[in-house]
Amino acid sequence: MPPATNVHALILAGGSGTRLWPLSTDARPKPFLRLAGDESLLRQTFGRASALAGAGNVWISGRASHGMLIRRELPEVAESHLVLEPRRRNTAPAIALSALAVEAEAPGAVLAVLPSDQAVADESVFAASLVAAAAAARKVDAIVTLGIPPTRPETGFGYVEVEDGGSPGSTSKGEKGIDLSPRSVVRFVEKPSRETAEGFVRGGRHFWNAGIFVFRPSVLFEEMRRSCPAVLDAARRAEEARRAGNLSSFGSAFSSSPSVSIDVAVMEKASRVLTVPSPCGWSDLGSWQAVWEFRAKDRNANAASGGASFVGAASNLVLGSGKPVCVIGLSDVAIVESENGLLVTRRDASDELRAWVEASAKEGRK
Amino acid sequence: MPPATNVHALILAGGSGTRLWPLSTDARPKPFLRLAGDESLLRQTFGRASALAGAGNVWISGRASHGMLIRRELPEVAESHLVLEPRRRNTAPAIALSALAVEAEAPGAVLAVLPSDQAVADESVFAASLVAAAAAARKVDAIVTLGIPPTRPETGFGYVEVEDGGSPGSTSKGEKGIDLSPRSVVRFVEKPSRETAEGFVRGGRHFWNAGIFVFRPSVLFEEMRRSCPAVLDAARRAEEARRAGNLSSFGSAFSSSPSVSIDVAVMEKASRVLTVPSPCGWSDLGSWQAVWEFRAKDRNANAASGGASFVGAASNLVLGSGKPVCVIGLSDVAIVESENGLLVTRRDASDELRAWVEASAKEGRK
Numbered sequence: 217m218p219p220a221t222n223v224h225a226l227i228l229a230g231g232s233g234t235r236l237w238p239l240s241t242d243a244r245p246k247p248f249l250r251l252a253g254d255e256s257l258l259r260q261t262f263g264r265a266s267a268l269a270g271a272g273n274v275w276i277s278g279r280a281s282h283g284m285l286i287r288r289e290l291p292e293v294a295e296s297h298l299v300l301e302p303r304r305r306n307t308a309p310a311i312a313l314s315a316l317a318v319e320a321e322a323p324g325a326v327l328a329v330l331p332s333d334q335a336v337a338d339e340s341v342f343a344a345s346l347v348a349a350a351a352a353a354r355k356v357d358a359i360v361t362l363g364i365p366p367t368r369p370e371t372g373f374g375y376v377e378v379e380d381g382g383s384p385g386s387t388s389k390g391e392k393g394i395d396l397s398p399r400s401v402v403r404f405v406e407k408p409s410r411e412t413a414e415g416f417v418r419g420g421r422h423f424w425n426a427g428i429f430v431f432r433p434s435v436l437f438e439e440m441r442r443s444c445p446a447v448l449d450a451a452r453r454a455e456e457a458r459r460a461g462n463l464s465s466f467g468s469a470f471s472s473s474p475s476v477s478i479d480v481a482v483m484e485k486a487s488r489v490l491t492v493p494s495p496c497g498w499s500d501l502g503s504w505q506a507v508w509e510f511r512a513k514d515r516n517a518n519a520a521s522g523g524a525s526f527v528g529a530a531s532n533l534v535l536g537s538g539k540p541v542c543v544i545g546l547s548d549v550a551i552v553e554s555e556n557g558l559l560v561t562r563r564d565a566s567d568e569l570r571a572w573v574e575a576s577a578k579e580g581r582k
Numbered sequence: 583m584p585p586a587t588n589v590h591a592l593i594l595a596g597g598s599g600t601r602l603w604p605l606s607t608d609a610r611p612k613p614f615l616r617l618a619g620d621e622s623l624l625r626q627t628f629g630r631a632s633a634l635a636g637a638g639n640v641w642i643s644g645r646a647s648h649g650m651l652i653r654r655e656l657p658e659v660a661e662s663h664l665v666l667e668p669r670r671r672n673t674a675p676a677i678a679l680s681a682l683a684v685e686a687e688a689p690g691a692v693l694a695v696l697p698s699d700q701a702v703a704d705e706s707v708f709a710a711s712l713v714a715a716a717a718a719a720r721k722v723d724a725i726v727t728l729g730i731p732p733t734r735p736e737t738g739f740g741y742v743e744v745e746d747g748g749s750p751g752s753t754s755k756g757e758k759g760i761d762l763s764p765r766s767v768v769r770f771v772e773k774p775s776r777e778t779a780e781g782f783v784r785g786g787r788h789f790w791n792a793g794i795f796v797f798r799p800s801v802l803f804e805e806m807r808r809s810c811p812a813v814l815d816a817a818r819r820a821e822e823a824r825r826a827g828n829l830s831s832f833g834s835a836f837s838s839s840p841s842v843s844i845d846v847a848v849m850e851k852a853s854r855v856l857t858v859p860s861p862c863g864w865s866d867l868g869s870w871q872a873v874w875e876f877r878a879k880d881r882n883a884n885a886a887s888g889g890a891s892f893v894g895a896a897s898n899l900v901l902g903s904g905k906p907v908c909v910i911g912l913s914d915v916a917i918v919e920s921e922n923g924l925l926v927t928r929r930d931a932s933d934e935l936r937a938w939v940e941a942s943a944k945e946g947r948k
Contacts, residue, residue, distance in 0.1 A: 560907070572891060
């Protein structure tokens with residue numbers, strides 16, 4: 217599929233992940249890890265972004281402290297397309313700032329936002345739904361999200377609920393016969409109860425919100441003027457300073473923005489949001505459990521990187537550091553080693569892990 | 583307790599241990615590991631040997647390839663007391679060779695043989711029984727072993743069976759009121775069935791054979807002349823070459839010896855063997871299970887070296903390499919890391935581990 221005309225893509229390269237210790241750390245967070253294959257998640261996301269927009273139209277939003285890491289992973293991205301935040305202010309200010317830069321370089325472009333702490337099993341379905349979302353965003357004054365059909369009653373995710381009765385626009389079928397028609401979102405639901413989530417899975421009107429969306433920047437700015445003008449103002453001042461090469465003003469303007477997510481600041485209040493369904497085998501890789509579920513496994517359901525041996529052991533995840541690893545007589549265990557430490561855990565104990573990592577960090581700060 | 587007069591001690595520093603991968607390797611086998619505390623097992627054994635005989639009367643029998651390791655662990659041992667074997671020929675040739683060297687330096691001495699791949703929990707009981715054994719060996723024409731009262735029906739050990747009716751000699755009580763009288767051994771039993779071993783534990787007439795024994799070299803040589811003259815002859819020729827500084831003759835003479843254990847070559851056929859009971863909390867540290875049993879534990883029965891954290895985890899063993907280790911939601915697991923590899927195993931699966939290590943070694947040789 218050739219890149220569409222005047223489509224740009226913004227990759228969000230920030231984020232952390234206390235539930236992925238000892239691999240994910242502040243110095244090298246999740247996007248820089250090879251969790252879903254031989255390339256880092258950031259590099260994989262760059263592939264998806266390039267397929268949509270062409271490599272020359274890809275932008276990266278990241279933390280200033282990760283500048284070198286990003287440049288090493290993505291040497292083909294021009295310095296002018298690298299929008300580094302001096303302070304963490306969550307996603308809304310980062311996206312506003314980059315959207316202003318895109319609009320200045322390519323007026324009238326369509327912009328797709330892609331988080332880079334995720335994985336996709338079926339790249340062709342993902343690409344087709346992203347193209348469909350970009351086409352819709354070009355035609356309609358709306359923010360268009362990708363909606364992931366839920367495969368389990370996940371209580372930790374946000375959902376979008378679409379209008380009953382199917383597609384509001386023309387019916388377009390993707391290459392695998394998937395209905396890629398955009399559907400109108402009626403509301404966002406954040407972290408439902410188990411019972412509610414089970415209803416969502418059965419009902420077919422709810423999709424996981426993967427934080428992937430496409431819009432014309434003018435549409436985003438219009439929504440922001442209404443819902444979060446302080447974020448937009450700070451971004452405008454920061455972008456002007458950035459273009460003028462005034463780093464100090466850039467830093468203070470950006471830092472003056474409220475710290476808020478794009479979901480809370482814009483999406484949940486937006487006048488028109490559409491969703492294109494994308495049954496692409498998406499995963500947030502939010503825990504070792506999720507990483508195990510996503511990865512290829514041997515016939516005993518063991519997933520391993522590098523040379524691991526399993527003796528009477530099934531359904532384990534091993535991410536080693538290159539040394540021989542031997543697992544004997546254990547099941548449903550995650551074993552992860554890095555230069556930061558060694559984790560051996562029941563695979564589904566991600567809450568306990570997060571609590572321990574946070575407590576250790578607190579201890580360390582004392 | 584001051585060292586006894588004209589008592590020498592021979593430490594056996596050879597041995598390997600496929601059931602202690604990834605810590606124990608051919609290049610650094612068990613005696614050189616810190617399995618039972620802050621010092622290596624060899625260093626701990628040297629402490630016991632010195633307490634009995636004085637540091638100047640301690641001898642080391644080891645493999646030539648471990649010469650540097652031994653010198654680094656035990657810098658106070660004179661070069662003339664370091665008896666290095668050019669080839670592995672099991673324990674009988676090694677002990678014969680060293681006993682000849684001891685007899686040449688200190689005619690009429692008593693010699694205690696101490697393997698260094700073991701641990702002792704109660705050093706004072708061990709020391710008292712070793713002194714009692716040395717005293718008996720001086721008086722009587724017999725080989726005197728330490729007998730460990732069995733604390734479980736172990737089927738992997740050898741046992742000595744003593745005469746019914748208690749001590750044949752004078753009754754001597756140690757400082758903790760333990761009966762240290764030597765008792766006559768009527769037979770050796772190698773690796774009994776479970777049922778037999780249970781009977782041994784109940785009966786009180788069987789002791790674990792820890793491979794610790796004391797004798798006058800002349801008594802050993804007399805037994806060897808009868809039971810394994812080829813071993814003694816080879817050792818004599820090797821010792822003569824060693825004293826003459828003829829390394830090549832030494833190597834060929836020693837290598838010409840039959841390869842046989844001291845138990846098979848001498849003990850099981852010896853005309854008179856005595857045993858001094860030694861309830862000293864002895865362990866062979868023969869598996870990760872045994873290492874866990876021996877080591878100090880926290881209130882959740884976790885034993886760990888270095889900085890390990892346990893969350894909802896009990897009865898685990900962690901021997902790390904210094905990095906932080908976190909164990910969540912698992913019990914009865916052994917986690918051992920070294921520069922050679924990482925093992926995560928059900929604590930009691932030592933047979934599976936040995937099979938895997940042996941298969942891997944075979945694979946590696948191909």
